Amino acid sequence: MILTYKVKHGKKLDKELSIAKKIAEFALNNRDKLSSKHVTHLGLKSVIANQILRKYGRNKKANTVKSVKLTIPNQGIKYQAGVINIPSLKLFIPFNKSFQKINQIELDKLFAYISITVSEPPTIKIKTHIGVDLNTTGHCAVVAIRETGKVLKLGKKAEHIHRKYKNIRKNLQKKRLYKVVKKIKNRESRIVRDLNHKISKSIISLAVKEKGGIQMEKLQGMRDNKKHRKSFKYALNSWSFYQLAKFVEYKALLAGIPVTYIEPAYTSKCCSRCGQIGERNDKYFKCPCGHVEHADVNAAFNIAFLSPSIVQLQEEKSFLQAESDTR
Numbered sequence: 001m002i003l004t005y006k007v008k009h010g011k012k013l014d015k016e017l018s019i020a021k022k023i024a025e026f027a028l029n030n031r032d033k034l035s036s037k038h039v040t041h042l043g044l045k046s047v048i049a050n051q052i053l054r055k056y057g058r059n060k061k062a063n064t065v066k067s068v069k070l071t072i073p074n075q076g077i078k079y080q081a082g083v084i085n086i087p088s089l090k091l092f093i094p095f096n097k098s099f100q101k102i103n104q105i106e107l108d109k110l111f112a113y114i115s116i117t118v119s120e121p122p123t124i125k126i127k128t129h130i131g132v133d134l135n136t137t138g139h140c141a142v143v144a145i146r147e148t149g150k151v152l153k154l155g156k157k158a159e160h161i162h163r164k165y166k167n168i169r170k171n172l173q174k175k176r177l178y179k180v181v182k183k184i185k186n187r188e189s190r191i192v193r194d195l196n197h198k199i200s201k202s203i204i205s206l207a208v209k210e211k212g213g214i215q216m217e218k219l220q221g222m223r224d225n226k227k228h229r230k231s232f233k234y235a236l237n238s239w240s241f242y243q244l245a246k247f248v249e250y251k252a253l254l255a256g257i258p259v260t261y262i263e264p265a266y267t268s269k270c271c272s273r274c275g276q277i278g279e280r281n282d283k284y285f286k287c288p289c290g291h292v293e294h295a296d297v298n299a300a301f302n303i304a305f306l307s308p309s310i311v312q313l314q315e316e317k318s319f320l321q322a323e324s325d326t327r
């Protein structure tokens, strides 16, 4: 599996980044001269210059250069005792992760995007199924354990965070403080990402403790699942919702927890006790059989009990974003 970690590199790279931009522009205007010898006079090491020349020169669709990252290929990276060393930039980045190989590192003004290949542990032998219902309103995740009937509700804070930051952004927009709006947006995504890391970590810890296989709604299904699409909050929160699903996936893989997907068609309409179609009103679920339950808890049990459509992880799994997950 390939994971990308985003970490602060702590070095001033303004000069190198501005040369990189010049090289990218050169590549677009001189597509027949994609060799570092044509740009050595600009002063960037050829191991990096070559990457930029290839990336921009070979991309026929590219015709303008916005922001260029410095790309360091595997052969330009050394690693020893928890420290990455990029000799061409005299750059050292502490990095304490186990991996098979560092594929490449991209650098922008602040961050290093470290792409590594890690081995997946064998999947554990499961004793139960854990249904994970992800939501854009209320709790981000409601978890139900099939065998014990235990329920865990996680991430109530998210809705409050989204609402708070939406209001702040609105006020700033009125005052035309667009730069601050961007800053606030970044802060919100940092807070939400942190929360998503915590929630997904709790789900995986539970799965490990209970020896449970995780069952979730099919990811593609989530995107146009009526339950979510109808909500106007969906558009606002969908990125964090999707991010959480991805975090659960890759953390499960790393812990040897199998993940299976089920068709989302009936998870919120059916009664988890008897299977009949019930009435759902916001977060309230009522079945003709008399069973009454919190709608998300009912959905989580349905997800735990339904047999999966055995859609194993999609190809996307190789491009999961681990980001700066140091927890």
Ligand SMILES: [Zn+2]
Binding pocket: 271, 272, 273, 274, 275, 276, 287, 288, 289, 290, 291
């Ligand atoms: Zn029922």
